Amino acid sequence: MAGKDEAEHLWLPYCQMKTAAPPLKVASTQGTRIRLADGRELIDGIASWWTACHGYNHPHIREAVTRQLAILPHVMFGGLVHEEAQRLAHRLCALLPGDLTRVFFSDSGSVSVEVALKMAVQFWLNKGIRGRNKFLAFKGAYHGDTFATMAVCDPQEGMHKHFAGVLPSNIVTDLPRGEETIAQFDRLLEAYADELAAIIVEPLVQGAGGMIFHPPQVLSRLRAAADRYDLLLIFDEIFTGFGRTGSMFACDEAEVQPDIICLSKALTGGTMALAATVARAHVFEAFWSDDPSHSLMHGPTYMANALACAAANASLDLFEREPRLEQVERIEQELKAGLEPCREMRAVKDVRVKGAVGVVELKAGPDLETMRRRFVEHGVFVRPFGRVVYLTPAFTIEVIDLQQLTRAIAHVVAGE
Ligand SMILES: *Cc1c(COP(=O)(O)O)cnc(C)c1O
Numbered sequence: 001m002a003g004k005d006e007a008e009h010l011w012l013p014y015c016q017m018k019t020a021a022p023p024l025k026v027a028s029t030q031g032t033r034i035r036l037a038d039g040r041e042l043i044d045g046i047a048s049w050w051t052a053c054h055g056y057n058h059p060h061i062r063e064a065v066t067r068q069l070a071i072l073p074h075v076m077f078g079g080l081v082h083e084e085a086q087r088l089a090h091r092l093c094a095l096l097p098g099d100l101t102r103v104f105f106s107d108s109g110s111v112s113v114e115v116a117l118k119m120a121v122q123f124w125l126n127k128g129i130r131g132r133n134k135f136l137a138f139k140g141a142y143h144g145d146t147f148a149t150m151a152v153c154d155p156q157e158g159m160h161k162h163f164a165g166v167l168p169s170n171i172v173t174d175l176p177r178g179e180e181t182i183a184q185f186d187r188l189l190e191a192y193a194d195e196l197a198a199i200i201v202e203p204l205v206q207g208a209g210g211m212i213f214h215p216p217q218v219l220s221r222l223r224a225a226a227d228r229y230d231l232l233l234i235f236d237e238i239f240t241g242f243g244r245t246g247s248m249f250a251c252d253e254a255e256v257q258p259d260i261i262c263l264s265k266a267l268t269g270g271t272m273a274l275a276a277t278v279a280r281a282h283v284f285e286a287f288w289s290d291d292p293s294h295s296l297m298h299g300p301t302y303m304a305n306a307l308a309c310a311a312a313n314a315s316l317d318l319f320e321r322e323p324r325l326e327q328v329e330r331i332e333q334e335l336k337a338g339l340e341p342c343r344e345m346r347a348v349k350d351v352r353v354k355g356a357v358g359v360v361e362l363k364a365g366p367d368l369e370t371m372r373r374r375f376v377e378h379g380v381f382v383r384p385f386g387r388v389v390y391l392t393p394a395f396t397i398e399v400i401d402l403q404q405l406t407r408a409i410a411h412v413v414a415g416e
Pocket of ligand 1: 108109110111113142143144145202207208236237238239240264265
């Protein structure tokens with residue numbers, strides 16, 4: 001039993017609390033440092049699930065949130081709007097390619113994917129086309145923890161296999177990127193296109209499902225298939241958005257425009273919970289009608305929270321004023337140099353780097369508990385999962401800190 005442990009009332013995520021080491025208590029954060037309550041200081045390699053892209057406690061974001069707190073912390077979005085949300089929607093649409101021009105705000109990544117899935121299903125219903133209510137998704141995918149999003153995650157490798165029997169059934173296959181998988185993809189589309197509402201994918205990097213990369217050509221193939229079979233294409237850029245893979249959005253590098261895009265994680269620079277589902281004009285048009293039943297029936301209580309929108313606007317200011325994408329390029333070079341030596345190690349299957357994502361994939365499932373403890377002993381916060389040890393640091397990280405992170409990975413993976 002946890003006994004008098006101060007965490008005794010907390011229920012922690014993805015954690016067997018009986019056997020896991022107790023969580024580290026954080027007293028404060030600053031830049032790329034996590035200060036623990038016991039006085040230790042860790043260099044952060046993860047940026048809190050890759051949200052804190054400007055480092056923690058950025059003064060510009062703090063000022064924006066503080067200012068907003070005095071004026072208007074939150075109002076419901078039913079019948080009311082506010083300046084920060086309007087400005088943020090405007091700026092997101094200006095940053096996104098083509099006619100991705102309608103923003104639906106919500107409060108978490110999973111919900112933004114739920115909304116995208118709901119939009120896709122209702123899109124067809126509003127057009128009077130029935131029976132298109134399944135999704136084509138991919139192995140290695142992670143789209144969230146709620147029921148509809150679990151049903152588009154990788155069913156075997158994912159975190160949700162217990163729920164297989166309760167989930168809506170979708171088509172989950174390999175990304176089409178070789179002769180066999182392309183043939184399989186084409187066969188499935190031929191067989192199921194009439195039942196599909198949309199194809200959903202994390203473009204370029206599948207994140208929490210294993211940090212797996214694919215080339216932009218795969219996305220061009222998905223776009224072509226969606227066009228041929230008249231399906232919507234949804235990009236979940238919750239991981240990849242806001243510079244993580246080297247371009248502002250992965251769809252920019254791929255030069256492929258989705259019909260719906262999901263954003264969250266780094267949207268507020270890691271300050272507040274906020275997400276956005278952005279749709280192209282033709283998607284929105286299917287909801288624009290004299291028939292009230294054609295409205296999108298969704299509305300989270302805290303949608304477009306004004307503090308979160310202020311944080312997101314401040315985060316976008318920083319992307320404009322500071323050289324974030326250049327910083328990502330520098331991080332990419334540094335990660336390549338620092339992680340490459342791991343490739344020769346006995347335990348290592350693959351080393352891969354894209355933008356500010358550095359991955360060391362191991363051959364066998366490591367003892368995660370031991371590894372996590374070892375990283376703390378090395379003065380860093382790195383949190384491997386499955387067979388993957390990875391870095392997704394803040395874009396503002398100093399080279400010297402990044403080198404300490406990659407050195408720690410080399411030591412720990414080598415078993416030192
Ligand atoms: C984190 C993540 C989600 C889920 O976001 P939450 O805010 O945790 O609900 C969905 N898709 C991708 C690609 C993610 O990285």
